[in-house]
Structures are given as C-alpha cells and as structure tokens.
Amino acid sequence: MADHHDLPFKAEYAKSGRSACKGCKENIAQDSMRLAVMVQSPFFDGKMPNWFHERCFWKRAKVANTHDIHGFDSLRWEDQEKIKGKLGGAGGDAGSSETxxxxxxxxxxxxxxxxxxxxxxxxxxxxxxxxxxxxxxxxxxxxxxxxxxxxxxxxxxxxxxxxxxxxxxxxxxxxxxxxxxxxxxxxxxxGKGEKPKKRKAEDKGDGGGKKQKKDTEEEKKLKEQNQLIWKIRDELQKSVSNQAMKLLLEINGQNNPSGESKLLDRLSDCMAFGALERCEECKTGQLVYSSEGYRCTGNVTDWTKCMYITKTPKRMPFKVPKEYHDVEFLKNYKYVKRDRYFPAVTVSSLEGPVSSSQDSVDGPSTSGKPLGGLKFVIIGKTSKSKATLTSAIEKLGGAVVSKVGKDVAACISTKEEVEKKSKNIKEAEKNDVHVVAEDFLEDVKKGGAALMITQHSIASWGGDPITKIAGLSTPKVVAKSGLKKAEETHFTKSVPQTVKMTVKGGAAVDPESGLAETAHVVEEKGEIYNAVLGLVDIVRGTNSYYKLQALESDKGTTWWVFRSWGRVGTTVGGNKVERCGSRQSAINSFKELYAEKTGNDWNDRKNFRKYPNKFYPLDIDYGQDDESAVKKISSAGSKSKLPKSVQDLVCMIFDVESMKKAMMEFEIDLKKMPLGKLSKKQIESAYKVLSELQELNTKGGTQTQILDASNRFYTLIPHDFGMKKPPLLDTSDIIKKKTEMLDNLLEIEVAYSMLKGGDEGEDPVDAHYKKLNTKIQELDKKSDEYKRLVEYVKNTHGKTHNMFDLDVLEIWNVDRQGELARYKPFRDLHNKQLLWHGSRTTNFAGILSQGLRIAPPEAPATGYMFGKGIYFADMVSKSANYCCTSKTNPTGLMLLCEVALGNMHELTAADFITKLPKGKHSTKGCGRTIPDPTKAYTGPDDVVIPMGQGVDASVNKSSLLYNEYIVYDVAQVNIKYLLKMDFKWKW
Structure with missing residues (x-):
C-alpha cells in the first residue's frame, strides 16, 4: 500500500511480527517501535516504507528533526524521548550539525x-x-x-x-x-578547527530563561496529553473487542478505519476529546488526526480530495451506551470536554500541491521548493535557535552558510543587529545582500522568494532579488521532482520513447504482455476489450496509468487477461498476465477489473461517471491504425518531379520526428498518447477545462476548485512528469502554455493524418504535396519581388529581439485552393497590407491544407490579447518568435499574407474582443515602434508592404512594443508567400 504523506520517515509500533528489518534482516517483534525510510516503490505509483529496528535505523538514516517523522507524535512519550535523544536535544531538532x-x-x-x-x-x-x-x-x-x-x-x-x-x-x-x-x-x-566562541547570554538562540520555561510548559502539556491518550488506548486494546470498537464509532457518527491500529487511534482520540463533526468544507468528509491538524479524508468532487484542515474541529460529547457497561472501563468512562494540544511546528512537510509559479524566477526552485538552490546566513541573536532556523531553511530547499558573499540570497537577522552594524552585517552591506526578518521563512512557504525578500527586508541596502535569484538557483543539479538528475534516471532511464505496436484486427496487443506475436485482443460484436485508464492526484503527486486487455491466442485455444500499471513516463510499475479457461471467462474477468478500477460497468461505459480515487478512461485510438501505414518521406532518392526546394519543404513539414519532439517539449507522454492516436473529442474536453481554469484564476477561485480542474486536465491529456509532482494550473502563463499545446496537438494531428495512405507506386513526396491542395512555386532569387521581401525582413527586425538574426533561405509563392475565391468579397476593402505570421514547422501541413484558422470556441480566452482571431505583425521578428526554433533547431517557416484590414479598432492595451464595434473590420494593437510609414511600398491591388525600418510611433502609454493586427473572419486572409528562415541564435 502507498503511504500518502510527503515526509521522508515514518514511526509506528509493528502490527505483527512478520516485517523484517532492512538493516540486520531479523524480524521486528509485534508492538515494538519500528522506524522507516520512505522510498519510491518500483512497483506502483507511490511511496513505501523500508522498516528498521529502532537501533538499526540510525545507522541508515539522517533525520533533521522530529517533524520529518510521520507518526512521531502518536508514539508513547518515552519512545518520543528516545528519538529526541538520538537527534541531540529535547527539542528534537538536530539542525544541520555534522559529525x-x-x-x-x-x-x-x-x-x-x-x-x-x-x-x-x-x-x-x-x-x-x-x-x-x-x-x-x-x-x-x-x-x-x-x-x-x-x-x-x-x-x-x-x-x-x-x-x-x-x-x-x-x-x-x-x-x-x-x-x-x-x-x-x-x-x-x-584547518584543525576553530574553537567555537562562547555566545553571550543575550545572544543565545533560546532567548534565555523565559523561553526555556515556555518549552517546559509545552513539553508538560504534550506529555500529559500523550499519557491520557495511551491510557485509553491500552484499556481499549486490553478489554474491548474490535467489533465493539467499530460499533462505538458508528454510534458516535464516525467512519470505521481499516486495521486495528487505526481503529484504536481514532476511538481513543474521540474518547479523550469528543466525537468529531463532519468537515465544514465538503460537509461529508471524516476528519482524521495528523500532526498538522485534523485533515478531511473526503472529496469535494469526484476528481479531487478535500483539502480542509483545522486544529480546532467541532466536536460532540462521546457516548457509551449502557449495553457496553459489561466492560468495567467503558462503564466508568465519563466524557470530559478537552482541546487537543498540538506541538509548535516551525516548518512542516504538508501534503499539498506544487504551484506552477514555484518554477518561476519569482520563486526559483530547482527542487520544487521555494528556496531551492539558495544560500542564507543567520546573523546574531534571533528569537528561534540557529538550529531551528537552519532546519526551516533546509526544509524549504535552501542551505545555511557561515560567510556572507555575493552568492548569498539573503541574511536572516533582527533590526537590533542591523543597527549594531556587526561584522557580518557590514559584509552584507558591502556585498549588497538583503537582510530579512525571521518571519520571511513563514511567508515564503507559498513561493515567490524574490518578492518575499523585498517585502521582509529590514536594511536599507540590497540589490534586485529577482535578477540575483535567477543567477543563484542551480537547475543543472536538481530536477523539479526534488531528486537529482542522476537519481531521477533511476526510474526513467530505461523508458522507451516509443513502443512498436503490432496491429491485429481491431487493436494492438501490448508488447509488455509477451503475447504480441501469438495473440490478439478479444473482439465480440464490435466491442474491443481494450482499455487505458488514467488517474492524476496533484496533492499526492500521483500520475498513474492502468492498461487492461482481454487476449485470445491466434489459434483460438487460449485466453488471458493482461493488465499493467504504474507511473506515467517511468519504470515504476508492474504487469500481470492471467490465464482464463474460456473466451467468456476472459471477458468476465476484464469487465470485473474495469468495474473495480473505474467504479463503472463496462456495458454502460458510454454513460461513464467519474468516482473519487477511481481511474478515468482515456478516449484515445490505440493501435487501430498501424504505424507502418504512415509513409515516412525523404527527398533523398525521390523520383518526384517537383523542384528540389519544394521537395525539401514537403519533407520538412511532414517530418514525424519533429512532430514527436514538439509533443515531448509539451511533456506529452508519447507512450500513452502516440502520434496519430489523439482524440479530437478529448482535446475539446481539455480546452473546456482550460477555459474553466482561466475563469477561476480571473475571478479568484479556491485552491480546491483549481486542484479539481487541474486533475481533470492532466487525466484527459496524459503528461510525462517523470518523478516530479504535476504542477497546479494556477496562473495565466501556464494556462496559456497548455492552450498553445492543444493548438499544436490539433495541427500535428492534421499533419499526421495526411501521412497515412496514398496511392501505391506514387512517389511519397508527390502524394503528400497533393494532399496540401496548394500550389507552391519557388520565387526567383534574382527578381525584384524576392529582393523586396528580403529587404522587408532586414528592415523590420525589432531592436529588442536581439537574441537572433534572420537569413532568408527560400521564398515560395503560395496559392491555396479555394482561398482566392473566399477572399474575393474583401479584395475591394481599403487598407490591405502584406503582414507576417509565424508558427511551428509542425503546424504548416494544417495551415497550408486548411488555411489559417481561429481558435475553437472551447479554447480559453487567455493568451489572446485581443480575442480569438488570426494575429499578424508588421515587424518580422515579432512573428518569428512564434516559430519556436532554437540553436539546435534553427530553421523555421513564416508566412506573408495579404490581410484586408479595412477600418481598424485601435487599442493600446489588451482587450478581449468578442464583437468589433460597428463599422470596424479589424483590431490594431498600437505598438511603440513601427516600420517607417514613409518607406512603405504599395504593390498591385493597393496592397501596402510596411517595409520601412523601425521608428518611434509617438504612441502615448501603449503596453505594446510593436504593432499587432487581428482579423476575426478567415476570409479576410490570403496567404501569398512562404519563407524558409535560418535563425542565427546568439545565445
């Protein structure tokens, strides 16, 4: 069973005498204390405990403090003290001390x-x-x-x-x-070691006698509470049967947990402090004790667990009916109203989602933690001990060093220390390092380290933390999972990028079954007994799949049910092949497993309902089209009669490897969602979820609502996150990226579907060129037309786009079938311009065959500054950014289109247009830099080419650097030229 907490260690009393110590290999006696190191299971998507005797544990683990041990505060007091002693102090905080x-x-x-x-x-x-x-x-x-x-x-x-x-x-x-x-x-x-300087009494981290007294009082309360709970628990275990305990919980309105240990824990808590009322947020969930508070174990929706937690839950008096008075302990029990006391926790590894912003500059985190990769220095007297602060910083991903230098993100100190101008404070000022107060560590938990450093600064100096933090974080060392890159490969290095599927009949047999060559998927009355299921839980960090197939030998004499499970994109997981006595037996077994995993009947799957903690079927076409049907093309050795440059263009836009790379950039899982198997229905559903998320982010939805929608999105579109937690879709930026991903998936699907089929004997290059339904002619490089367009490229490169230069490699005339007729109503409209449009190379098969299109109605508004339309620019480098090239992939494609703009609705800031004002035909986002209008060239049909060099537009307070032009009717666009560009990246 997976353990659903994020803590690295666990403590409990052995439930039986069967578990073996991973250290000495001897059995751990029942009811004796055992300690575990939590490790990722290689067999399922979750963590499992490696158990040790208490004496063996310390040889294998290094524990920073007791808050790292799940279940620590549920141990008997004397065992808690034993562990604290090993950590080097009654506070149970070892800090970062090394021996x-x-x-x-x-x-x-x-x-x-x-x-x-x-x-x-x-x-x-x-x-x-x-x-x-x-x-x-x-x-x-x-x-x-x-x-x-x-x-x-x-x-x-x-x-x-x-x-x-x-x-x-x-x-x-x-x-x-x-x-x-x-x-x-x-x-x-x-060195031989410096003798530690004696700290003055006022410099001691414990703050003197009052703090010590407070600690003693806290310890006393916790000890008395622990002894009360264990007294009740021991009496229950000794004199009350499990069945009676379950009935007592039911009578008092509590859910029954599984296992005797959890049963005793829950009942002793209720008897000591009162029966718990239901969750205030989801109204139905059972509250359960944890070291951070009482957590709800219910679900707010079928997709998402409830996140409610409180230290002061509402309670009811615990009742023991008279029929239980045959047990002396229960007969003498009288409910006393008490509050459960919680120990002060500096930083806790709360189970929770990872915000997408934690990977941004404002909250740099190479380990998925707010202070990942950052160094801090603790200076002078602080209210908490240095060890406690060190532990807090380390829990948040940072490190504590002793010397102040330019590589330090901030110093933690007090206003008094800053005023005293001690040696280290002077060093901080000299190096322009911010000094922050202790409460910085509490507020930075949610992310945004740079902003928090500025807000909590208590000194007059300090450089720009955003720039500094961006340089200090070290992404090459640690992956977003919190594992080092080398460690992450422990679970990912042997995962194939693609899996060869052999299709027989209606579907492909999964190669992991070992039966791909000798069996086929059972098909009966048009039903194919094949299912792929997904389950994403951002809170727990799970990203699971479950595959299910009923198989029949090709001879029709043997039947099996194959199932495999694990974490997407990793080697974590397993599989099982189970032999069945008959075809019907295999079908029945398949249906039973489907019902168990999804909560739905296979025969009623068209009316599917998602249930909490159950899998969801992925509407993906697996294996129904053999990959061999896809014609991979190359101009090398081609018998095509097309010009060589056109042959190369066709091969470029139909390059399967480029399509796969594009999907991998978006973290799409190619094993679960291979090319050519995408369901348009699934993508449309994902668009709707993103629209919902955008609305939640705009109107201020709760974290639970955002969690719910994020879980749905990642289940609909399988992502490969390796071992890291799926991030929340909680910012406009990440929603925009996911919208772009879906836009590209739709374009790739168009291209890939065109790769299938074709006349036998026909050259593949020619066959695919025909499917574009577009006449493409190479432009003469010596012509004035060619030279004019090259000049247009040269003159309109924005000064701020200095990361790359652009060289024109080829220009083609483009005549899309039917586009001129569609454009005809707008040919006589005034204000026609030849404008730029850039896109990924993988999108051009769809663009050339179907034209430039407007985002579907399901797509969210985010990312479209001026509404859902077709966007153009008059500065080449503005559009070139959308080609998504790189140093290793420097070739991109761009369009020059004749655009009928007519009367323009001019704006200087974002405004989502759903309907243009009366008399307007397009929108213009007015930029601060424009092509010199005096150098524009007017061609045939009064089409203006704005080819002058960039000059100041004299536009007041515009939020745009360069012009953008948007039309909301596809008929206002006529694609004229296609340019092949070499992006010369400088860095």
Whole structure:
C-alpha cells in the first residue's frame, strides 16, 4: 500500500511480527517501535516504507528533526524521548550539525568516481574526500553512500557540506592513513578547527530563561496529553473487542478505519476529546488526526480530495451506551470536554500541491521548493535557535552558510543587529545582500522568494532579488521532482520513447504482455476489450496509468487477461498476465477489473461517471491504425518531379520526428498518447477545462476548485512528469502554455493524418504535396519581388529581439485552393497590407491544407490579447518568435499574407474582443515602434508592404512594443508567400 504523506520517515509500533528489518534482516517483534525510510516503490505509483529496528535505523538514516517523522507524535512519550535523544536535544531538532563520522578521505581506487560538485572524474590515486549521502534514492534503498569530492571542490563548498570552520580535518575517517605531505595539504586547506566562541547570554538562540520555561510548559502539556491518550488506548486494546470498537464509532457518527491500529487511534482520540463533526468544507468528509491538524479524508468532487484542515474541529460529547457497561472501563468512562494540544511546528512537510509559479524566477526552485538552490546566513541573536532556523531553511530547499558573499540570497537577522552594524552585517552591506526578518521563512512557504525578500527586508541596502535569484538557483543539479538528475534516471532511464505496436484486427496487443506475436485482443460484436485508464492526484503527486486487455491466442485455444500499471513516463510499475479457461471467462474477468478500477460497468461505459480515487478512461485510438501505414518521406532518392526546394519543404513539414519532439517539449507522454492516436473529442474536453481554469484564476477561485480542474486536465491529456509532482494550473502563463499545446496537438494531428495512405507506386513526396491542395512555386532569387521581401525582413527586425538574426533561405509563392475565391468579397476593402505570421514547422501541413484558422470556441480566452482571431505583425521578428526554433533547431517557416484590414479598432492595451464595434473590420494593437510609414511600398491591388525600418510611433502609454493586427473572419486572409528562415541564435 502507498503511504500518502510527503515526509521522508515514518514511526509506528509493528502490527505483527512478520516485517523484517532492512538493516540486520531479523524480524521486528509485534508492538515494538519500528522506524522507516520512505522510498519510491518500483512497483506502483507511490511511496513505501523500508522498516528498521529502532537501533538499526540510525545507522541508515539522517533525520533533521522530529517533524520529518510521520507518526512521531502518536508514539508513547518515552519512545518520543528516545528519538529526541538520538537527534541531540529535547527539542528534537538536530539542525544541520555534522559529525566527523560522516566524512572520510582516501586515495581514489580508480578513475571511475565523479566529484559531486564539478561532476568531473577523480583521477586514480588522487586524494578525495567523502561526505556520507543519506538522501539519494540509492542511499534510502540500500543505506548511506559515499559521495566523493575533489579536495578543492570540497573546500569551496565546505559550508554547504556541513564541514564548518570549527571542524578538525584530522578527526575524519582514514585521515591518519594518508601520506604526511597529503595530511599537511588537507590541514592547510581545511584547518584543525576553530574553537567555537562562547555566545553571550543575550545572544543565545533560546532567548534565555523565559523561553526555556515556555518549552517546559509545552513539553508538560504534550506529555500529559500523550499519557491520557495511551491510557485509553491500552484499556481499549486490553478489554474491548474490535467489533465493539467499530460499533462505538458508528454510534458516535464516525467512519470505521481499516486495521486495528487505526481503529484504536481514532476511538481513543474521540474518547479523550469528543466525537468529531463532519468537515465544514465538503460537509461529508471524516476528519482524521495528523500532526498538522485534523485533515478531511473526503472529496469535494469526484476528481479531487478535500483539502480542509483545522486544529480546532467541532466536536460532540462521546457516548457509551449502557449495553457496553459489561466492560468495567467503558462503564466508568465519563466524557470530559478537552482541546487537543498540538506541538509548535516551525516548518512542516504538508501534503499539498506544487504551484506552477514555484518554477518561476519569482520563486526559483530547482527542487520544487521555494528556496531551492539558495544560500542564507543567520546573523546574531534571533528569537528561534540557529538550529531551528537552519532546519526551516533546509526544509524549504535552501542551505545555511557561515560567510556572507555575493552568492548569498539573503541574511536572516533582527533590526537590533542591523543597527549594531556587526561584522557580518557590514559584509552584507558591502556585498549588497538583503537582510530579512525571521518571519520571511513563514511567508515564503507559498513561493515567490524574490518578492518575499523585498517585502521582509529590514536594511536599507540590497540589490534586485529577482535578477540575483535567477543567477543563484542551480537547475543543472536538481530536477523539479526534488531528486537529482542522476537519481531521477533511476526510474526513467530505461523508458522507451516509443513502443512498436503490432496491429491485429481491431487493436494492438501490448508488447509488455509477451503475447504480441501469438495473440490478439478479444473482439465480440464490435466491442474491443481494450482499455487505458488514467488517474492524476496533484496533492499526492500521483500520475498513474492502468492498461487492461482481454487476449485470445491466434489459434483460438487460449485466453488471458493482461493488465499493467504504474507511473506515467517511468519504470515504476508492474504487469500481470492471467490465464482464463474460456473466451467468456476472459471477458468476465476484464469487465470485473474495469468495474473495480473505474467504479463503472463496462456495458454502460458510454454513460461513464467519474468516482473519487477511481481511474478515468482515456478516449484515445490505440493501435487501430498501424504505424507502418504512415509513409515516412525523404527527398533523398525521390523520383518526384517537383523542384528540389519544394521537395525539401514537403519533407520538412511532414517530418514525424519533429512532430514527436514538439509533443515531448509539451511533456506529452508519447507512450500513452502516440502520434496519430489523439482524440479530437478529448482535446475539446481539455480546452473546456482550460477555459474553466482561466475563469477561476480571473475571478479568484479556491485552491480546491483549481486542484479539481487541474486533475481533470492532466487525466484527459496524459503528461510525462517523470518523478516530479504535476504542477497546479494556477496562473495565466501556464494556462496559456497548455492552450498553445492543444493548438499544436490539433495541427500535428492534421499533419499526421495526411501521412497515412496514398496511392501505391506514387512517389511519397508527390502524394503528400497533393494532399496540401496548394500550389507552391519557388520565387526567383534574382527578381525584384524576392529582393523586396528580403529587404522587408532586414528592415523590420525589432531592436529588442536581439537574441537572433534572420537569413532568408527560400521564398515560395503560395496559392491555396479555394482561398482566392473566399477572399474575393474583401479584395475591394481599403487598407490591405502584406503582414507576417509565424508558427511551428509542425503546424504548416494544417495551415497550408486548411488555411489559417481561429481558435475553437472551447479554447480559453487567455493568451489572446485581443480575442480569438488570426494575429499578424508588421515587424518580422515579432512573428518569428512564434516559430519556436532554437540553436539546435534553427530553421523555421513564416508566412506573408495579404490581410484586408479595412477600418481598424485601435487599442493600446489588451482587450478581449468578442464583437468589433460597428463599422470596424479589424483590431490594431498600437505598438511603440513601427516600420517607417514613409518607406512603405504599395504593390498591385493597393496592397501596402510596411517595409520601412523601425521608428518611434509617438504612441502615448501603449503596453505594446510593436504593432499587432487581428482579423476575426478567415476570409479576410490570403496567404501569398512562404519563407524558409535560418535563425542565427546568439545565445
């Protein structure tokens, strides 16, 4: 079973004597305390505990504080104290202190090890230093690993690695084994350790006697409460049957949990503090105790669990009916109204969603955490101890160092310390580093580190935190999952990009079944017994799939049910092939599994209803068209009679590999959603969800509503996030990106569908050219027309678009079948211009065959500044940005279109147009830079080419840098030219 919490460790009393310690391999006795390291299961989409005896656990795990241990506060008080003792203090906070035992040095045994800082090999026989790694996937599964470093790299990062100036290099393991000259070298570089300075009484992190007294009072309350709960729990376990306990919970309006341990926990909580009323938010959910408060276990919708949590739930007196008075303990029980007391938690790993903004500059996070990759210095007297603050920073993804430098994001201190101008405060001012108050750590939990640093600054200096943080975060080291890139490959490196499917009859047999060559999917009365299901839960971080097939041998003598499950885009998961006695038996088994996983009857799946925590069927056409039917084309060796440049163009816009790369850029899972299998219905449903999300973001929807819609979107369109949590779709930017993704998916689908079929014997290049229904003729490079268009490109490159230059490689005349006739009503309209339009190369098969189109009605308004229309520009570089090229993929395609603009509705800021004002034919977004109107060229039919160099438009207070032109009728557009561009990226 998966554990649904984000904490790295777990503690409980063994429910039986069957579990084996991962350390000593001996069984763990029933009812004895056991501790676990939580690891990603290789078999299902969730985490599982690796259990240890308490004595063995500490050899394998490094725990920062008790808040990292799920279930800690449910242990008996004496066991809590035992764990706190191991962490080095009654506060249960070990901070980031390191011991010499965690470090070692030796001569490299080979040249295979890599330095954890620079990632370069460490030469054989070179001195290397290790810090024990307790955090990686391998360390959690197999025990601490040696993380080796070059000596100089270790010295450079000593603060981050926890080897502070007070530590003596002579005390680390195997130091004495080194040669004298190497020992001297290490002493010179790392020192023998400084004696820690005695802190003045007023400088102590505990703030003096009052704080100590407060801690004692808190400890006393928690101890008395713990003893009360365990007294009740022990009495219940000793004298009340499980059946009686279940009935007592039911009588008091509580849900029954599974398992004796949870039953005892819930009943003892109710008897000590009162029966819990239902959740205030979803009205039906059962509240359950957790260390952060009472959590709702219900669901707000069929897609999303309720996020309600409170420390002060409403309660009712707990009742014990007379018929239970045969048990002395129950007979003597009298309800006493009490409140459950919660320990103060500095930072907790609350189960919750990851905001999309946490990957932005304003909340940089290479680990999916608000302070990911950032360094902090703690200066002087603070109300919380340095160890507590260090732990809080580390929980948020940051690191604490001892020296103030330009690589420090901020210093944490007090106004008094700033006024005193201590040595470190002066260093902060010298390096222009912000100084912030302690409450910064509380407010930054939601993300937005740069903004929070500015808001909580208590000093008069400090540079721009957005620029600084963008430079300080280190995306090359850690993935968004919180795992290092090297660790993430533990679950992703062997995932194939595509899977070859062999089609037989109505569908393809999944290759994982091992039966693809000898069996086919059962089909009866037109029904194909094949299903692919998805389940996304952003809160838990799950992104699961479940595949189900009823199979029959090609000889018709054997039947099976195949199922596979796991996490999308990873090796996490498993599969099972189950033999059945008959065809009907296989069908029945398939239907039973479908009902179990979805909550719906297979025969009534057309009226499908989503149920909480159940899978949802993906409406995707799997395998019904063989990939071999797709004609992959190349101009090399082609017998086509088309001009070579046109042949190359056709091959470029029908390139299957480019289509796959485009889908991978959008994090689409190509295994679950291969090219050519997309359902238009599914994409339209996804558009509707994005429209709903945009409305929620605009009008201020609750996090629960955004969660619900995000879960639906990711289920409809399978994404490959690897091991990271799916991000919430909670900003206009991410909704815009997902809208663009769906736009591109529709275009790719058009192109891919055109790749199928064609006359046998006909050259594939010619066959695909015909499907475009467009006459494409190469423009003579020596002609005035060609030279004029090249000049148009040269003159209208915006100054702010300085990341690339543009070279024209080819220009073609374009004559789309039927487009001129459609344009005819607008040919006599005044104000016609030749304008730019850019798009991904993968979109041009759809554009040329079907014309430029307007976004579907299901699409959200976001991303369309002036409403849903067709957008053009008079500056080439403005449109070129939409070609989505890169240094490794520098070739793009652009259109020049004759656009009938007529009377323009002129605007200087975004305004979503649903209907133009009377007498207007188009919208113009007026930019601050325009092509020099005195240099415009007027061609045949009075079509203006705005080909002058950029000049100031003298437009007051426009939010646009350059002009945009929008028409809302496809008939106002006549595609004239297609240009092949070389993007010369500078960086």
């Amino acid at each position: 010499p035992d965690n470090f070692s040095t030796e001569y490299a045994k080979s040249n295979k090890s890599k330095c954890r800082v620079c990632e370069e090999p460490i030469a054989k026989n070179q001195v290397r230093i290790s810090k024990k790694d307790f955090e990686s996937v391998r360390a959690k599964m197999y025990g601490p690993q040696e993380a080796w470093h070059h000596v100089d790299c270790f010295v450079e990062k000593r603060d981050e690695l926890g080897f502070g100036p007070e530590m003596n290099v002579e005390t680390i393991k195997y130091f004495s084994v080194l040669k004298k000259e190497d020992r001297d070298m290490l002493i010179e570089k790392l």
